[in-house]
Amino acid sequence: MKALTANRLSDGEVVFWKNGVWVERLTDAEIFADDAGAGEAEVAARAQPTVVIDPYLIDLVDSAGFWAPVSYRERIRALGPTNHELHGKQAEGGGAVEALRQAHGAARSSGRVNLIRRK
Amino acid sequence: MPKLIRASGAAFRDEEDAFVTIEDDAPDPGGDIIVSLARYLAGSESLVARPSGRLGVRLEPEDEVETLEGRLSGVDLVALAFPKFRDGRPFTAARLLRTRLGFSGEIRAVGDVLRDQAGFMVRCGFDAFVPADGSTAAIWAEAAGRHSHVYQRAADARAPAFVERQGE
Amino acid sequence: MYRYDAIDRAVLADRTAEFRDQVRRRLAGELTEDQFKPLRLMNGLYLQLHAYMLRVAVPYGSLSPVQMRALADIARRFDRGYGHFTTRTNIQFNWVKLADAPDILDALAAVDLHAIQTSGNCIRNVTADPYAGAAADELEDPRVWCEAIRQWSSLHPEFSFLPRKFKIAVTASPHDRTAAKVHDIGLLLRRGRDGETGFEVIVGGGMGRTPYVGPTIRAYLPSNRLFSYLEAILRVYNRHGRRDNAYKARIKILVAALGAEAFAREVEAEWEKIGPEGDVPAAEIERIRDAFTTPDFSSDPSTGDFEARRAAEPAFARFVRNNVKAHIRPGYGIVDISLKGIGETPGDISADQMDLVADLAERFGQGDIRSTHEQNLVLPHVRLEHVYDVWKGLHAAGLATPNINLISDIIACPGLDYCALANARAICVAQDIARRFEAPDRAEAIGEFKIKISGCINACGHHHVGHIGILGVDKKGEEFYQLTLGGSGAEDAAVGKMLGPALPIDRVTDAVEAIVDAYLRERREGERFLDTLRRTGDAPFKEAVYAEAH
Numbered sequence: 001m002k003a004l005t006a007n008r009l010s011d012g013e014v015v016f017w018k019n020g021v022w023v024e025r026l027t028d029a030e031i032f033a034d035d036a037g038a039g040e041a042e043v044a045a046r047a048q049p050t051v052v053i054d055p056y057l058i059d060l061v062d063s064a065g066f067w068a069p070v071s072y073r074e075r076i077r078a079l080g081p082t083n084h085e086l087h088g089k090q091a092e093g094g095g096a097v098e099a100l101r102q103a104h105g106a107a108r109s110s111g112r113v114n115l116i117r118r119k
Numbered sequence: 120m121p122k123l124i125r126a127s128g129a130a131f132r133d134e135e136d137a138f139v140t141i142e143d144d145a146p147d148p149g150g151d152i153i154v155s156l157a158r159y160l161a162g163s164e165s166l167v168a169r170p171s172g173r174l175g176v177r178l179e180p181e182d183e184v185e186t187l188e189g190r191l192s193g194v195d196l197v198a199l200a201f202p203k204f205r206d207g208r209p210f211t212a213a214r215l216l217r218t219r220l221g222f223s224g225e226i227r228a229v230g231d232v233l234r235d236q237a238g239f240m241v242r243c244g245f246d247a248f249v250p251a252d253g254s255t256a257a258i259w260a261e262a263a264g265r266h267s268h269v270y271q272r273a274a275d276a277r278a279p280a281f282v283e284r285q286g287e
Numbered sequence: 288m289y290r291y292d293a294i295d296r297a298v299l300a301d302r303t304a305e306f307r308d309q310v311r312r313r314l315a316g317e318l319t320e321d322q323f324k325p326l327r328l329m330n331g332l333y334l335q336l337h338a339y340m341l342r343v344a345v346p347y348g349s350l351s352p353v354q355m356r357a358l359a360d361i362a363r364r365f366d367r368g369y370g371h372f373t374t375r376t377n378i379q380f381n382w383v384k385l386a387d388a389p390d391i392l393d394a395l396a397a398v399d400l401h402a403i404q405t406s407g408n409c410i411r412n413v414t415a416d417p418y419a420g421a422a423a424d425e426l427e428d429p430r431v432w433c434e435a436i437r438q439w440s441s442l443h444p445e446f447s448f449l450p451r452k453f454k455i456a457v458t459a460s461p462h463d464r465t466a467a468k469v470h471d472i473g474l475l476l477r478r479g480r481d482g483e484t485g486f487e488v489i490v491g492g493g494m495g496r497t498p499y500v501g502p503t504i505r506a507y508l509p510s511n512r513l514f515s516y517l518e519a520i521l522r523v524y525n526r527h528g529r530r531d532n533a534y535k536a537r538i539k540i541l542v543a544a545l546g547a548e549a550f551a552r553e554v555e556a557e558w559e560k561i562g563p564e565g566d567v568p569a570a571e572i573e574r575i576r577d578a579f580t581t582p583d584f585s586s587d588p589s590t591g592d593f594e595a596r597r598a599a600e601p602a603f604a605r606f607v608r609n610n611v612k613a614h615i616r617p618g619y620g621i622v623d624i625s626l627k628g629i630g631e632t633p634g635d636i637s638a639d640q641m642d643l644v645a646d647l648a649e650r651f652g653q654g655d656i657r658s659t660h661e662q663n664l665v666l667p668h669v670r671l672e673h674v675y676d677v678w679k680g681l682h683a684a685g686l687a688t689p690n691i692n693l694i695s696d697i698i699a700c701p702g703l704d705y706c707a708l709a710n711a712r713a714i715c716v717a718q719d720i721a722r723r724f725e726a727p728d729r730a731e732a733i734g735e736f737k738i739k740i741s742g743c744i745n746a747c748g749h750h751h752v753g754h755i756g757i758l759g760v761d762k763k764g765e766e767f768y769q770l771t772l773g774g775s776g777a778e779d780a781a782v783g784k785m786l787g788p789a790l791p792i793d794r795v796t797d798a799v800e801a802i803v804d805a806y807l808r809e810r811r812e813g814e815r816f817l818d819t820l821r822r823t824g825d826a827p828f829k830e831a832v833y834a835e836a837h
Contacts, residue, residue, distance in 0.1 A: 010314065011384035012338035050316040053334060071764055072711075073703060077336050081704035083632050083714045087367055087382070088337055180530075205325055205408065207448030211525050214445050219560065235309065235326055242444035252322070266301045268294045270438040272565070273445060280294045280438065281571035 001060040001067060002032045004041050005077070006052035014077045014089070015052060017041050022052060025089060026078040027096040031060065031067055061103060066096050068103030075100055123227075124248045124256045126241055129264065131256035136249065138175055138196065151175070153198050156182045160190075167193030177229070180208035184215050191222050199245070201230035210243045217244030217274040237262035244274035288351045288655065289434045290578045291399040298441065299396040302403055306330050307389035314386065327385075329409060329447065330392070331377075331402030335705050338382045342405040343395060347415035347433035347457075348376035350656040352645035357398040359641035365391050370641065372626060372634040374698060374749050375454065376414050376658040377405055381705055403441055408449045410440035410521070414456045416464045417657040420582070421667035423615040426476045427484060429459040431576045432513070435567060439514055446521045450528035451536035453521070454493075466660055466776035468492045468500050469752055471538045472520060477507060485509045490520060490550070491542030494746035498782040499539045502547035504554060510572075515565030519558035523550070582653035582668050588617035591672025602689075605727060606678050609689040620671045622652070624664040624681060625688040625696060629725045633699040633717050634662030636686075643684040651677050660749075660776075661698055661737075663691065694736040694803070695721040698749055702742025702759060703766070709742035711759025711766035711792070716740055719796045724803075733803055735815045739774070752776035754816050755799060756783040766792045772802070772828060773820050786825060787833045798832045805831035 003026065004017035015022035016029030023029060032038035038057050045055035059070040069075050079100050080088015090097050123136035140153040147166075153175035159166060166174055175196035178184060187197070197216055199209035209228065216222045227247040228240055234254040241263045248259065270280050291299075306326070313323040331342040343358065350358075358378060362370050365387050366380040373379055383391060395401055404411055413433040420428050436455060440446070446453075456465040459476035467473030473489035486508045492501025508516050524538045542550045597604045612621040624644060627633050636644075644664060648656045651673040652666035659665060669677055681687040690696045697720060700706065702713030717740055724730050739753030750756030756771035767789035774783030790798055803816075805827045810819045820828070 007334055007338075010386045012334055014337060049319060050314065053320055072766065073336070073709075076703060080337060081714075082712060083704050083718070204322070205448050206530060207408070207446065207450075207525050208530075210445045210448065211522055233322060235322075239442075239444035239447055265305045266442065267297050268301075269444075270298070270441050271443055280298075281567055281574075283294060284292070284574060285568075285570060 002035075002038045002057045003029045003060055003067070003069075004032070004038065004045055004055055004057055005029075005074070006045060006055035009049075009051060009053055017045055017055070020044065025092075025096070026069070026100070027066060029067075032057075063103035064095075064099040066099035068100050075103060122249065124250060124254075124259050125225075126246045126248070126259070126263070129260070131260040131263070133256040138173070140175075140177060140198075151195075153177050153196065156186065159194075160186060163190055163193075175225075175227070178209075178212060180206050180212075182212075184212040184220065187216070187222075188220055191220060191224070194222075194224060196225040196227055196247075197222065198227045198229045201228060201232055204231040204233045204236065204251075210239060213240070213243040213245050214274040234258050234262050238264075238266055242269065242273040242275045242277065288349060288580045289346075289430070289575065290580065292578070295438075296396070296399065299399070299401050299403075302330070302401065302442070303389065303392040303396050306392060310385060310389055325407055325448075327388075328407035329404055330388075331405035332383075332385070332388055333406060333707075335381065335701075335707050336703075337705065339385055339388070340705070341380045341383045341388065341391060341402055342373070343378045343380070343400060343402050344405045344412050345372075345376050345378055345400075345658050346437050347413055347419070347430045348417050348658040348660075349430060350658065351398075352649040352654050352656065354398045354400055355641050355645040355648070355656055357394060357400065359638040359645070361391055361394055362638040362641065364394075368639075369635055369637045371632070371701065372636065372658050372662045372664070374660050374662060374700070374747060375412050376417070376660055377412055378658070379701075381701070406452075407447075408451050408453075409447045410436075410443065410449075410453045410455065412454075413437055413440070414454075414465050414470075414660060416458050416460055417659040417665045418464060418612070418621055418667055419459065419657075420655075421614050421616075421619070421621050422460050422462075423613060424460045424462060425615070426459045426478060428576075428579070429457040429474075429476055431572065431579065432457050432474065432476070432510075434575050434579075435514075435572055436517070439517070439567065443521075446525055449521070449525055450530045451533065451538075453524070453538070461778060463776075463778040463780075464659070466749065466752060466780070468778075468780035469494055469498065469749075469776060470501065472517070473501055474513075476510075479507055479509065483509060486513060488516065488520075490554075491539040491547070492780070493537050493539040494749060494751045495537065496534050496744050497540065497543075498746070498751040499543060500780045500782060501539070502542065504542075504547060504551045511569055512563070512566055514567045515561045515563060516554070516558055518561055518565045519554045522557055523553045527553075580654075582655065584616055584653075584668070585618065585670070589672065590618060590670075593671040593674055596675045603675060603678055605731070606687055606689045607674065609693060609731070610687075610691045611674060614668070618670055618672070620669055620674055622666040622669045622674060622677055623659075623691040624666065624686050625690055626663050626686070627690060627696050627721065628685055628688050629690075629695060629721045630718050631685075632714050633697055636664075640684050640686055643680060643686070647677050647680050661696065663696070689727060690730060692735050692737070693730040694724045694733050694738060695730055697721060697738045697740060698753070699740040700742050700748035702740075702748075706742060706747075708745055709759065710744075710761040711742050711768065713740040713742040713748055713757075713759055716757060716759070716768065716792065716795055720799050723796050723800060733807070733816070735817075736803075737776075738799065749776060750774070751782045752780065753783060754820075755802060757795065760789055762789060768792065768795045770795075770798060770802075770832070772825050773817065775817060779817075784825060787829055790832075801831040802828045 080090040173195040177198040469492040475487040489501040653668040657665040699713040699717035703709040741748035741750040752774040771783030
């Protein structure tokens with residue numbers, strides 16, 4: 001399963017694609033079961049250069065009934081920095097946040113699907 | 120014809136560009152032409168001896184501007200190419216052309232040329248620009264005039280701050 | 288403090304106005320991200336994992352109380368009430384919005400601060416000895432040269448699109464507190480044979496993927512020829528530095544590829560063509576020197592009840608032992624402020640703490656605050672009779688941890704918690720190690736010990752020059768850590784050697800403890816860890832870490 005994420009241009013906030021708009025919580029994000037839908041969303045997202053920067057797909061894994069990113073990096077993006085529990089989205093607490101914290105899984109730490117080599 | 124912006128002093132003008140860049144193996148169509156450095160070095164005598172039309176030489180960033188030393192009479196224009204706008208080498212090439220080689224013809228920025236570099240380019244001795252971002256002379260005039268003081272010498276005549284301060 | 292004149296202020300105002308317009312155009316879609324990114328980087332604005340990060344320049348690590356309070360204010364208004372001091376003595380705000388960046392820059396400019404060239408492929412903040420002006424072993428104040436270089440390099444039309452970033456450090460003491468030898472250019476102030484001042488010029492030091500201790504390119508450069516020589520170096524680099532591979536684009540690669548001697552010849556040839564026309568007149572250097580505020584020192588050498596307090600209060604004595612250094616003037620001391628509270632994020636400081644430091648500097652510190660490349664702060668000029676009051680003030684604010692240069696004084700980059708480039712976290716590793724060695728007696732018994740942690744090969748945590756360096760790597764999606772031993776960023780600069788296979792995150796602190804225990808077993812009288820290591824080689828430490836079964 002995949003989700004589409006980016007950073008919002010105006011404030012850098014981590015956001016997730018949901019049916020053509022951008023939400024701030026991974027639990028609200030659209031989950032793609034197939035590559036076609038995911039690819040279409042990515043194309044549509046790239047056509048929003050004044051809304052988001054650099055949208056990309058991430059792999060997800062089931063964690064206690066919630067979808068969590070496979071990689072540490074994306075978990076940290078979805079949660080917030082691990083040295084400040086009150087900073088970032090994790091400050092909300094709740095089941096979704098806990099599930100993200102407890103999630104296991106192994107992947108490349110960038111967690112990007114079809115990782116594009118950065119210059 | 121591609122759009123050209125020409126700077127003279129603080130004034131910027133939109134112009135039509137009369138120059139045509141010709142490939143190394145293409146015949147000379149006459150008129151104002153720009154040839155590669157390689158072609159110029161190989162046949163500078165005949166190129167300079169053309170009965171009419173102006174002559175330009177185009178340098179890529181890896182070309183050494185010193186190869187033109189002593190071979191600039193008859194050259195009206197040097198075009199310095201920016202394959203990517205972040206390539207800083209043409210800034211050095213322009214400055215050396217203008218100051219060290221004493222070139223008084225047109226130094227033109229071509230390629231990935233963006234308005235936000237106007238100030239730096241003018242200071243390095245560029246006086247003509249073929250922008251890649253659709254910008255106009257008015258925009259370039261504004262961008263180039265954004266900084267009321269400069270801290271260092273370059274290829275232009277602007278007095279650096281330390282000279283201004285001596286006058287106080 | 289260098290006092291800005293009208294021209295300096297105009298330069299800031301023009302740049303912030305220009306950036307405001309560039310932001311407007313980006314938000315309006317008139318600039319693509321690709322076009323905008325170098326422009327925002329040249330103004331210190333990164334996009335990190337959670338938000339934009341603004342890196343504010345602290346030129347040569349110097350801040351006034353007014354400036355520190357302004358930073359606190361910005362932290363409150365535009366961020367989450369704190370800032371982070373970096374290994375290049377700058378301060379970062381982790382949670383800013385692009386739309387606010389122009390207002391933040393205006394607020395900075397109002398107190399003569401800026402974010403010009405704190406990122407991007409241009410000449411970055413010039414760093415200096417944090418004890419400049421106070422150190423007994425200093426030849427002359429290096430900050431004058433740093434300010435002159437700052438001006439010369441700001442918005443330099445020829446050198447704003449270098450192959451890669453460019454970092455310069457200036458030191459004026461035999462004891463190098465700037466890591467000058469691992470900079471792109473290190474300038475070591477020297478006395479010439481004729482009694483004049485000049486520089487030993489080191490080029491091509493650096494860390495990252497391929498660390499180098501920079502070779503000396505010129506043993507002695509008269510100080511009045513500095514700027515023509517810098518121009519020569521930068522021009523050679525701008526023309527010949529690699530642009531095909533970002534990991535091979537620093538000047539250190541060029542110097543290594545050509546060899547130091549051939550590189551030096553290139554520079555000298557270019558330098559000769561530039562000639563003295565490229566130099567900054569001595570009158571301007573003098574003007575800059577005069578524009579630095581001179582502290583209002585008292586010649587009274589008395590120290591009030593400093594000694595009595597020291598004798599009576601062990602906690603204060605410990606603070607003095609570790610955090611107060613000798614000052615060139617009798618009656619004064621250099622006070623180090625640790626931003627490495629046990630369990631805290633290294634280098635972080637809250638807005639309230641910033642205000643407190645500003646107050647102490649104003650009341651007791653000649654209005655002079657410094658930031659160090661080890662992510663701490665300094666009050667360089669405190670009368671010893673006032674150190675107790677300073678300590679009490681720091682203590683109340685949680686800024687009095689007596690661990691300067693000790694094992695819990697750890698350098699750590701923001702790492703995977705914040706940085707888009709990171710492979711692993713660095714902050715939690717630092718916190719865990721600090722907690723393990725929290726007992727002050729134990730830390731003091733261990734002595735000078737520099738642990739430096741980077742979350743990726745870009746080495747912003749300077750791990751290559753740590754006595755123990757810790758590099759976070761990604762092994763199959765898990766956080767692993769590569770240990771190195773024997774690095775040093777001081778005048779005995781050296782790149783650390785890999786100790787063995789990378790360790791998982793939960794074994795790192797034990798490994799550090801095993802190394803420390805091995806050191807304590809092996810050491811002879813008066814040996815710091817580095818000394819013991821250099822004598823024994825890394826065999827005892829390798830064995831201590833890897834022979835242990837888990």
